[in-house]
Amino acid sequence: MRAVQVVEFGRPPVVAEVPEPVVQGPDDVVVRIAGAGICRTDLHIVEGGLEAAFQQRLPLTLGHENAGWVEAVGTGVSHVAVGDPVIVHPAVTCGFCDACRRGMDMHCGTWRFPGVDGWAGGYAELMVTSARALVKLAQGTEPATLAPFADAGLTAMHAVRRLAPFVSGGGVGATVVCLGAGGVGQIAVQLLxxxxxxxxxxxxxDSVRAETARTLGADAVLPLPAEQAADAVLDLTGGRGAQAVLDLVGEGAVPEQAMRMLAKGAVYSIVGYGGGVRIEHLDMINRELTLLGNQIGTHAELSELMRLVAAGRVSLATEVFPLDAAAEAMAAVGEGKVAGRAVLVP
Structure with a gap:
């Protein structure tokens, strides 16, 4: 079968012929991929930026935002059957540790991250995962363009759920600032x-993304780089600042700007990465600030999100590319030419 692989860091991925995955254990499921979303994490992987963090070995089949149909199941699988449409949670987890039993899948001590840590991902015709990772979709669902909800949507859901307590008690005037309106940001605006x-x-x-954010319900859009946003946010809030900042950029001077725009008692919720900020303890104490890092989300959050999508309450603009054009599609994402989310279709 065809699969898109990183064979050398710093060079575009290639389409290779690889063996088809097969069911080996009782909880295994082979998924026929309908669509695989392109995440900026995939671009970082190609550049070699996550090699040390995940001890990656090449070749590596990319793809951690996946949806499709069940192709084959192990003997212990009962909640899905061949032909069922599914979306795939990014983590493969044990199901038995304390974190798994609490529903915090991404905290599993033995978790695997297909498409990232060496387990073959969904930039392919088929992939194997665990039955525990699957969320069954309604019969007749076309899953291809739903693939980005497996990570972009799930991350937005998890982050919004965690910051909600900081603004829900703020009464009239509580403000959340979303830095960035790409795929994750567009979903986050709707969930907020x-x-x-x-x-x-x-x-x-970006003018197209800014207009999309307005269409999706943003109360105000500041059409300027996040690196220059703090003063504008302070002006907009009468000097008070925001009760929450959801940072989907995380690079360059953005974290410093995000910290500046926080109100007293506020939360800085971090999704984007690549940069950093110096934490001044006295400032943290005096303003009683909270920092939250967000890593994907739980199985329950993905299930809830898919119910909202099925009900038409959350949507995402997608641009479809053939699997063979993966390198070109990833380049378009890197250059900011995709307004929403790019999806590879085998």
């Missing part, structure tokens, strides 16, 4: 309007 009473302010310099 559904799950919190806050005024949602989006910082996005």
């Amino acid at each position: 309007k559904i799950l919190t009473p806050a005024t949602v302010v989006v910082v996005e310099p």
Whole structure:
């Protein structure tokens, strides 16, 4: 079968012929991929930026945002059957440790991360995962363009759920600032309007994404780079600052700007990465700030999100590319030419 692999860090991925995955254990499921979302993490992998963090060995089949149909199941699988449409949670977990039993799949001590840590991902015609990772979709669902919800959507859901307590008690005038309105940001804006009473302010310099954020319900859009956003947010809030900042950029001077725009008692919720900020303890104490890092989300959150999508309450613009054009599609994402989320279709 065809699969898109990183064979050398710093060079575009290639389409290779690899053996088809097969069921080996009782909980294994082979999924026929309908669509695989392109995440910026995939670009970082190609560049070699995650090699040390995940001890990656090449060749590596990419793809951690996956949806498709069940192709084959192990003897212990009963909640899905061949032909069922499914979306695939990014983590493969044990199901028995304390974290798994609490529903915190991404905290499993033995978790695997297909498409990232060496387990073959979904930039392919088929992939194997654990039955525990699957969320069954309604019969007749076309899963291809739903693939980005497996990570972009799940991460947004997890992050919004965690910051909601900081704004839900803020009453009239509570403000959440969303730095960036790409795929994750577009989903986050909708979830913030559904799950919190806050005024949602989006910082996005790209005119197409800015207009999309307005269409999706943002109360205000600041069309400027996140690196220059703090003063504008402070002006917009009468000097008070935001009760929450959801940082989907995380690079360069953005973290410093995010810290500046926080109100007293606020939370800085981090999704984007690549940069950093110096933490001044006295400032943290005096403003009683909270920092939250967000790593994907739980199986329950993915199930809830898919119910919202099925009900038409959350949507995402996608651009479809053939699997053989993966390198070109990833380049388009890296150059900011995809307004929402790119999806590879075998």
